[in-house]
Structures are given as structure tokens and as C-alpha cells.
Amino acid sequence: MTRPRIVVVGAGFVGIECLHRLERKLSARDAELILVSPQDYQLYLPLLPHVAAGVLTPQSVAVSLRRRLRRTKIVPGVAIGIDAAAKVCIVRRTTGEVTVKPYDHLVIAAGSTTRTFDIPGLTDHALGVKTLAQAAYIRDHVIAQLDLAAAATDEEERRARLQFVVVGGGYAGVETAACLQRLTTNALKRYPRLDPALLRWHLVDVAPRLLPELGDRLGVKAMAMLRERGIEFSLGTSVASVDESTVKLTDGRTLPSRTLIWTAGVAASPLVTTLGAETVRGRIITSNQLTVPGCAGLYAAGDVAAVPDVAKGGDAICPPTAQHAQRQGKVLADNIVASMSATPLKPYIHKDLGLVVDLGGADAVSKPLGVELHGLPAQVVARGYHVMALPTFTARTRVLVNWGLNAVAGDDFVRTDFQDNRPKTLQDFERTKAYLSPDEVKKHSETLNVRA
Structure with a gap:
């Protein structure tokens, strides 16, 4: 019997908390765990101003993934498209090679990029x-x-x-x-x-x-x-x-x-646009259980997701903060395990501290x-x-x-001059030009959809 494959896109608060919890709840026989991330560290984003000012060293806020994840396979690359119908994630590895990762459960936790406007220069x-x-x-x-x-x-x-x-x-x-x-x-x-x-x-x-x-x-x-x-x-x-x-x-x-x-401000990762799912303010609309409506096995949380804020009620959605992301990652793991055992999923409820x-x-x-x-x-x-x-x-x-x-x-x-010879634009640093259009996603999915 083939093990279910759980693919997580993004090594931020959501993705790492989710995988860390899944490793404790599931054995190696229960599921295959895969993380797609261009970096081999989890960034503690709230302290970046201290790094910019030299108060903290970069290593202080870059936590090695291998300190937290023991059984997860780490794929160095960027998820550049998702075909929810075929249940595949398209990945461009850091080598430039484009591959697909079929999944049974996919967590979109790709975070956000800097929001820009049409301002000259x-x-x-x-x-x-x-x-x-x-x-x-x-x-x-x-x-x-x-x-x-x-x-x-x-x-x-x-x-x-x-x-x-x-x-x-x-x-x-x-x-x-x-x-x-x-x-x-x-x-x-x-x-x-x-x-x-x-x-x-x-x-x-x-x-x-x-x-x-x-x-x-x-x-x-x-x-x-x-x-x-x-x-x-x-x-x-x-x-x-x-x-x-x-x-x-x-x-x-x-x-x-x-x-x-x-x-x-920030904008959801451009990965969202490749999915074709319903969005609000550029973020994927999810249920309060962090599932993406109409897409089997698909979950989203953190900055990419418009998660209902049950604690506030009404049309409120959770703000894109580290506090919510960490807790959403844990609920995601619990709900994936629940879906595998056909038990009820629980809603995400958290009052801001x-x-x-x-x-x-x-x-x-x-x-x-x-x-x-x-x-x-x-x-x-x-x-x-x-x-x-x-x-x-x-x-x-x-x-x-x-x-x-x-x-x-x-x-x-x-x-230090470490960055002296690399491009200095927002798009270059944040890789916002790497993503596929929905048509390109379909083409790659049909061409490369071989179980990896």
C-alpha cells in the first residue's frame, strides 16, 4: 500500500509548525513528508530589523530546518504552480530543473512578498x-x-x-x-x-x-x-x-x-495566482478548518490565506502575523491527521494575545x-x-x-559586502518573477505528471 504523500510549500511559521507536529503524530509508515523551500532555514521574520541594524547576526534568526525536522524530505526549490485537479505541485529546484510533486495532501504556506504599487521607479x-x-x-x-x-x-x-x-x-x-x-x-x-x-x-x-x-x-x-x-x-x-x-x-x-x-504592507505569494482558487484581497479563501473549498486535499494558512477569524466573528479574517501562523500550523497538522483517519476536523480559533x-x-x-x-x-x-x-x-x-x-x-x-554583486531589486530578492501562469501550470502538469 502506498503511503499518503503530504507536501508542504514554505518553511515559515505555518509550514515548520505543521511538519514538526506531523512528525510527532505520524510514523514513517503512516505518511511521506515533503517540504519545498528554497532555503534550508526557518526565518524568524519579526527580528529582521535587528539584523538590518547589526544588533543580531543573521544566524540568530535563521533556524536550521534540520534542527527541527528529523524525517521530512527537504526539496530545495520554489513551488511555481499548483494543479489542484491533478493534485500536483510544480517545483523549480535551485538547480533550475522543473519537476512535479504529486500529493495526497498539500499545505500552501508560501508566505508573502512585499506589496508594491505602480509608482515610477x-x-x-x-x-x-x-x-x-x-x-x-x-x-x-x-x-x-x-x-x-x-x-x-x-x-x-x-x-x-x-x-x-x-x-x-x-x-x-x-x-x-x-x-x-x-x-x-x-x-x-x-x-x-x-x-x-x-x-x-x-x-x-x-x-x-x-x-x-x-x-x-x-x-x-x-x-x-x-x-x-x-x-x-x-x-x-x-x-x-x-x-x-x-x-x-x-x-x-x-x-x-x-x-x-x-x-x-505585504501581498500573498504569487503562487496563489497559479491555483485559480477564490481569493479575497489576494489571499486564498479557506474554511475555518484551513481547507480550500472545492479542492480535495488542499490546505492553506498564514499570509497566503484568508482564514476566518472565528474569535472576532463576522467577516473578519486573521491578520498575517507570526502569532496566528504558528498556531494555524499546529491546527493544520491535526486536521490532516484527522482527515486521514476520517474523523472530524476542528476549526482554527485563537484570540490574539x-x-x-x-x-x-x-x-x-x-x-x-x-x-x-x-x-x-x-x-x-x-x-x-x-x-x-x-x-x-x-x-x-x-x-x-x-x-x-x-x-x-x-x-x-x-x-560585509556579501550582497555587493547580486541584483538589488525587490523582485530579485523575493523571486516574484519565478511563477507560472494558470495555462503554464496546466501544460507542465500534463507533461511532467509522473509520480516522483
Whole structure:
């Protein structure tokens, strides 16, 4: 008798939690477990701003898959299409070879990419903070601007290199701006030729207020903390265009800058468009049991899925947060096991435990279980939450040691140049050009549909 094949696409919170639980619930005889992922690590995305600022090393937030998964076969590659009717997943391996993976159960947990708009120059010049490579590149880029500003003889060039623009007033944008502003402020003490008054960090967002998920009071408090540190805000506006040396805003202003960091939301992985399933705001509509209606053996969760938020009720869907993704992965595993034994599936129900925003140093705002905190108490909660959420003892130890070392010894200001010769666009870093059209999916499925 052939073992059922369970294929999981994506090594994020959903995929790894699901497989980790399946390995405990199913024996090797019960099912074949396969993970499709271009990386051999699970990325703890919430701490990427700390990597970009050099507070944490990249290894601290990149947890080896082989530390967590013992029996799962890892296929190095990207799922570029799904044929739900034929029950096959089309994979482009890291070698470039295109193959198919037939499945009995498929979990779509491919996560999200940076959401962009049709803004002239945006995709060519903006930097994102969605992958480990992007975080490492941003650090190098920001420090390079300080070096180039110190060497510049033209005053206008120096001003442009020392003005940094971050777009996005959510968690990613606020934390990235806060952490990098702290880094550059400390770094300027080592650049005697640069006037600290020239350093400008500018946070832009189309929304009328910062961090709306935290409520008015904490959003205002976060703004006050960051404004005191010198960060400027332009709310209710966005970017009209961007080129190598300027960022033009929709309110008519032009900011001379060589750095635009774009964190204005996320979009579901382009893998969703290859499936042809019903979507809402670009995310696959699922049942509250995380199944995809009308597609046998197909499940979706995390950033790619519009999962009903049963705790809130109505038409609410779960926000794309790590907290929900981790718990959805566990429910997914339970429901796959239940479907294999023909027992009822259970709905995903989880009440949000609260939100934390780390602004660097002793600055933070947090709302655990509805309790509003700011300053050092909020920072203790924020970092405590991240330590507990990290999936392995090794990762927790590395993060704690890095935080401690940074607090005692301060920042380092060196460029690694690891990313110097690779393409710098959002599409290149996030592989958004790799996916097939629905017609191409059908063609590959018919041509390559051989049991792998």
C-alpha cells in the first residue's frame, strides 16, 4: 500500500509548525513528508530589523530546518504552480530543473512578498525588509551611505546620502526606521567630518496615524519617542516617484535621498495566482478548518490565506502575523491527521494575545492582553515574547547573547559586502518573477505528471 504523500510549500511559521507536529503524530509508515523551500532555514521574520541594524547576526534568526525536522524530505526549490485537479505541485529546484510533486495532501504556506504599487521607479530603487538577504544588504547599504557621505566633497550629495526614507507606518516600517536610526546616530560619532545635524530619517505613510493596530494612545506614544530621537513623520501622504537621488511625495515635496526602504504592507505569494482558487484581497479563501473549498486535499494558512477569524466573528479574517501562523500550523497538522483517519476536523480559533513593537534600546510600545505599556516595561515584554517565540534553544541563546553584547559593547559599523554583486531589486530578492501562469501550470502538469 502506498503511503499518503503530504507536501508542504514554505518553511515559515505555518509550514515548520505543521511538519514538526506531523512528525510527532505520524510514523514513517503512516505518511511521506515533503517540504519545498528554497532555503534550508526557518526565518524568524519579526527580528529582521535587528539584523538590518547589526544588533543580531543573521544566524540568530535563521533556524536550521534540520534542527527541527528529523524525517521530512527537504526539496530545495520554489513551488511555481499548483494543479489542484491533478493534485500536483510544480517545483523549480535551485538547480533550475522543473519537476512535479504529486500529493495526497498539500499545505500552501508560501508566505508573502512585499506589496508594491505602480509608482515610477519603485521596483528599481526601493529596498525591502522581507528576507535575510535584504536585511543584510540594507545594513551594508546604510553604512555605505555614511562612508560615501564622509568622502563626498559636494554638500548636496552629502545631504542626500544622509537622508533616509522609510515608507510604511506598520510594525515593519516603524521598527526598521527605529533600529536603523539608532545605528546611524551611534555610528556618526565615529565620523568626525560629518555634521550630525545632517542625518535625517523620514517615515512616510498614507494612513493618518502610526501603528493603528495598537490604538491611538500607543501610536501617539511611539511617535513621541521616535520624534524625540530625531525621526520625522509625513502621514497622510505617499511616494509619487523615486529615482537614484530623490524621493518625490504625493504632497508635492521632493526629498533628496539615496535610500528608500519600502515596507508598505505585504501581498500573498504569487503562487496563489497559479491555483485559480477564490481569493479575497489576494489571499486564498479557506474554511475555518484551513481547507480550500472545492479542492480535495488542499490546505492553506498564514499570509497566503484568508482564514476566518472565528474569535472576532463576522467577516473578519486573521491578520498575517507570526502569532496566528504558528498556531494555524499546529491546527493544520491535526486536521490532516484527522482527515486521514476520517474523523472530524476542528476549526482554527485563537484570540490574539497582543502586539509588541521594539523601537531599539529601552524604547518600545506593547499591548499584551489589552494592557498598554511603553518604555522599558514594554521592551521587557517585547523581547521576552520574541525569545519565547523563537523555535529552538540555540536560537534563543544566540539572540540573548547578541542583545547582551550590543547593550554592553555597542554597535559595529562595518560593511560585509556579501550582497555587493547580486541584483538589488525587490523582485530579485523575493523571486516574484519565478511563477507560472494558470495555462503554464496546466501544460507542465500534463507533461511532467509522473509520480516522483
